[in-house]
Amino acid sequence: MMLHSPILRHPGSIQLFRIDARASVSLSKSAQSINSRGGFGLHQINPLVRFSSMKCKNLRLRSFVVRSRSGSDPKSKIINKSVDFPKDYNELVNQARRAAQAALKDDKTLLEVEFPTAGLDTVPGDEEGGIEMNTSIVLMKEFCTIFKDEAPTTRIFFPDAKDMELAKTSIFDGTSFKLDYLTKPNGLEDFGFGSKVKMADRVQSSDTVFVVAYPYFNVNEMIAVEELYKGSAAASNRPIIVFNGELDRIRSGYYPSFFYPKLGSIAKEFLPKFETVYYIHNFKGRSRGVLFRMYPGPWQVLQRVGDHKFVLLHEQASMPSLKEVALNILPTA
Numbered sequence: 545m546m547l548h549s550p551i552l553r554h555p556g557s558i559q560l561f562r563i564d565a566r567a568s569v570s571l572s573k574s575a576q577s578i579n580s581r582g583g584f585g586l587h588q589i590n591p592l593v594r595f596s597s598m599k600c601k602n603l604r605l606r607s608f609v610v611r612s613r614s615g616s617d618p619k620s621k622i623i624n625k626s627v628d629f630p631k632d633y634n635e636l637v638n639q640a641r642r643a644a645q646a647a648l649k650d651d652k653t654l655l656e657v658e659f660p661t662a663g664l665d666t667v668p669g670d671e672e673g674g675i676e677m678n679t680s681i682v683l684m685k686e687f688c689t690i691f692k693d694e695a696p697t698t699r700i701f702f703p704d705a706k707d708m709e710l711a712k713t714s715i716f717d718g719t720s721f722k723l724d725y726l727t728k729p730n731g732l733e734d735f736g737f738g739s740k741v742k743m744a745d746r747v748q749s750s751d752t753v754f755v756v757a758y759p760y761f762n763v764n765e766m767i768a769v770e771e772l773y774k775g776s777a778a779a780s781n782r783p784i785i786v787f788n789g790e791l792d793r794i795r796s797g798y799y800p801s802f803f804y805p806k807l808g809s810i811a812k813e814f815l816p817k818f819e820t821v822y823y824i825h826n827f828k829g830r831s832r833g834v835l836f837r838m839y840p841g842p843w844q845v846l847q848r849v850g851d852h853k854f855v856l857l858h859e860q861a862s863m864p865s866l867k868e869v870a871l872n873i874l875p876t877a
Contacts, residue, residue: 695720831874
């Protein structure tokens with residue numbers, strides 16, 4: 545079972561670690577307050593650590609190569625089709641906001657937003673876990689500006705009470721959003737003991753939308769999200785947006801159903817209800833590529849062929865599995 549990194553579990557503590565000096569992304573005054581010093585040294589975990597876009601290059605292309613997957617001698621065909629892959633996190637957040645707004649306008653009530661946080665060509669785990677979370681909270685704050693007029697009725701759930709308190713005293717300080725938490729863990733939780741947060745007790749009738757921040761460190765967090773949906777959101781048709789929840793872990797069977805039957809049930813019954821409105825997943829290795837989607841557009845598999853260049857390999861209406869992309873689509877290039 546994965547637990548939170550101590551870098552965020554103890555807000556205000558001192559940690560010794562290395563931060564590479566990289567170019568910072570400018571989003572807002574709240575984001576600009578993030579520390580940007582590099583090198584070894586003592587670092588106070590409040591305010592949040594800054595994030596970077598060193599690897600974020602201008603990836604917007606105006607033409608792509610589509611390679612046919614039929615026949616023994618496939619021919620390439622140039623098509624004039626724009627794929628709006630973001631050039632940096634500023635553009636990414638703007639795209640994610642537009643995608644979510646379009647989905648909400650279409651009456652979608654379960655939304656997923658997922659992208660890497662250590663750089664647009666990275667995968668989860670490329671950066672230290674605490675820094676990835678710090679990046680997520682900054683970007684989520686910017687994303688939530690789509691609800692600025694409804695801030696007092698927008699409830700944002702963090703993984704646990706400590707994360708909520710950290711958010712209150714840092715990046716969300718001074719905002720009108722309702723900050724809450726999914727779990728209240730203690731040392732006995734992994735053994736099935738401890739106090740359980742009843743989601744129905746945390747929701748108010750005046751709440752209009754729920755945003756859930758990165759519920760992937762503890763298996764009980766997505767279980768709480770399902771409880772929120774079944775107990776409160778579904779009947780009232782109030783939307784839930786899961787922000788960087790790494791739902792692919794559950795989809796892919798990372799947690800065996802034999803040991804995690806509740807997550808197995810979530811994979812089969814709950815996750816298929818989600819509309820993935822914004823998504824970037826990178827594939828490394830010999831066949832480097834990206835699975836990309838921005839609602840309401842199709843799912844697209846792109847292959848990196850050099851700086852600022854991609855090959856559009858595949859498009860489809862529904863989400864392909866990561867296994868299918870890695871084994872059947874990218875290797876055909």
